[in-house]
Amino acid sequence: MKTRTLGKNLEVSAIGMGCMGLTFGYGPATDKSEAISLIRAAVERGVTFFDTAEAYGAENEEMLGEALSPYTGKVVIATKFGFKNGNNKDGLDSRPERIRQVAEQSLTRLRTDAIDLFYQHRIDPSVPIEDVAGTVKDLIAEGKVKHFGMSEAGVDMIRRAHAVQPLTALQSEYSMFTRDIEAEILPTLEALGIGFVCFSPLGKGLLGGKIDDSTKFKEGDVRSTLPRFSGEAVAANARLVALIGEIAQAKNATPAQVALAWLLAQKPWIVPIPGTTKLHRLEENIGGAAVELAPGDLQVLSDLLSKQPVQGARYNEQMMKTVNR
Numbered sequence: 001m002k003t004r005t006l007g008k009n010l011e012v013s014a015i016g017m018g019c020m021g022l023t024f025g026y027g028p029a030t031d032k033s034e035a036i037s038l039i040r041a042a043v044e045r046g047v048t049f050f051d052t053a054e055a056y057g058a059e060n061e062e063m064l065g066e067a068l069s070p071y072t073g074k075v076v077i078a079t080k081f082g083f084k085n086g087n088n089k090d091g092l093d094s095r096p097e098r099i100r101q102v103a104e105q106s107l108t109r110l111r112t113d114a115i116d117l118f119y120q121h122r123i124d125p126s127v128p129i130e131d132v133a134g135t136v137k138d139l140i141a142e143g144k145v146k147h148f149g150m151s152e153a154g155v156d157m158i159r160r161a162h163a164v165q166p167l168t169a170l171q172s173e174y175s176m177f178t179r180d181i182e183a184e185i186l187p188t189l190e191a192l193g194i195g196f197v198c199f200s201p202l203g204k205g206l207l208g209g210k211i212d213d214s215t216k217f218k219e220g221d222v223r224s225t226l227p228r229f230s231g232e233a234v235a236a237n238a239r240l241v242a243l244i245g246e247i248a249q250a251k252n253a254t255p256a257q258v259a260l261a262w263l264l265a266q267k268p269w270i271v272p273i274p275g276t277t278k279l280h281r282l283e284e285n286i287g288g289a290a291v292e293l294a295p296g297d298l299q300v301l302s303d304l305l306s307k308q309p310v311q312g313a314r315y316n317e318q319m320m321k322t323v324n325r
Contacts, residue, residue: 001046002289004271006195007168010117010147012076014264014289016049017042017282018199018275019064024056027218030277032063039067041279043075045286051171051197051273052110053080053121054102055088061109069111078171078197079106080151082121092322094124096135103144119149119171120161122322129157133164140165149197152323155188167194174198174270176244176259176301177206177228177237177310186267198263201272203228203237203310207259208281209245212238225316233312240308247300253291256281258301260288265298 002014017039023029030038039050052064061079068075081102084093106115118139120132139145147168150161161167170189174181175198189196202208204223213235217224227233241255248258256274263272274285293301315323 001048001286003048004195004269006117006197006269006271007147007166007193010076010168010195012049012271013047014271015047015260015286016051016197016271016273017047018051018273019060020051020053020056020199021275022063022277023060025220025222026277027221029057029059032059035063035277036067038277038279038282039064040070042282042286043068043071045283047286048075049078049271049273050075051078051199053119054086054106055080055083055121058086058105058109061106065109065111072112076116077110077112078117078119078149078169079110079115080119080121081106082119082124082151088322092122092124092126094120094127094132096127096131099132099135100139103139107144114143115145117147117149117168118145119151119169120153121151123150123153123157129161130164133161137165151199155184158185158188158192158194162192162194167192169195169197171197171199171273173200173314174263174272175201175203175207176262176305177203178314189269190267195269195271196267198270198272200314201263201274202256202259202285204314206234206237207241207244207255209241209255211241226312226314227316228310228312228314230312236308236311240304240310243304243308244301247297247304251291251293251297253287254284256284257288257291258293260285261291261293262298262301264289265293 084090136148149169151171223229245255
């Protein structure tokens with residue numbers, strides 16, 4: 001597995017692993033022992049970058065801490081603060097005292113002396129971003145955190161936070177199907193030397209090629225509430241993925257691998273973090289790092305996406321309220 005550098009000096013595998021779906025967001029939690037085996041299988045295959053959050057449930061951090069304890073010093077773990085009581089349904093909370101409380105809890109759950117990358121999960125409009133960045137700066141000075149990150153933040157907030165404590169990475173949704181960050185956010189990150197981590201790089205599974213209008217989601221799967229996965233929209237999106245699949249076939253790859261290779265081709269400081277609960281999907285995702293897209297391939301994909309853009313919003317109305325861009 002090739003590596004990439006976020007910010008000035010945080011080296012991670014070119015493709016990381018998002019761990020949210022193991023316990024949160026996509027239906028029932030994965031069996032703990034199976035999840036630990038999957039995480040360790042990722043390490044054995046070269047993945048060194050793992051993403052979790054307080055909001056995914058204490059069990060997510062605890063599971064990751066147990067799974068990665070044999071690899072201390074060899075992997076990078078990112079986690080997040082920013083929700084009241086650690087619950088995304090309870091509202092936002094980035095007060096300095098809360099950030100410190102989350103840090104201490106995460107250190108214990110992750111079985112580590114320092115959090116490698118500590119993100120603000122969402123902007124809290126009631127707390128000045130300078131206070132948030134200042135608190136993380138203090139935690140870095142105390143040796144409890146190594147790097148500062150933000151998630152789903154806009155240009156103004158990124159610049160203001162970075163002026164107090166340099167950001168190593170911004171994490172936001174980015175894929176061939178969600179590209180709103182390209183106009184202003186990516187150029188800002190490049191100018192400031194901040195890395196970018198893509199969550200939902202496979203469009204919450206759409207770009208895997210297995211979802212269409214006949215797909216039935218499990219109880220608790222957030223996708224059942226998203227416009228992009230409903231009715232005519234998901235049928236149109238499935239047809240678009242099939243066309244991407246034709247391009248992938250010519251590269252002896254899958255649609256998911258082409259989607260990940262497309263992200264890696266955008267900038268050398270972009271790192272996607274696809275999630276999965278299945279070993280064969282993990283191996284497929286990792287294989288995306290080996291797919292080379294020539295300029296001609298990228299142009300074909302660009303033309304296709306221009307002619308047949310994705311249908312439906314990525315989030316429902318309530319979820320969009322937490323995105324501060």
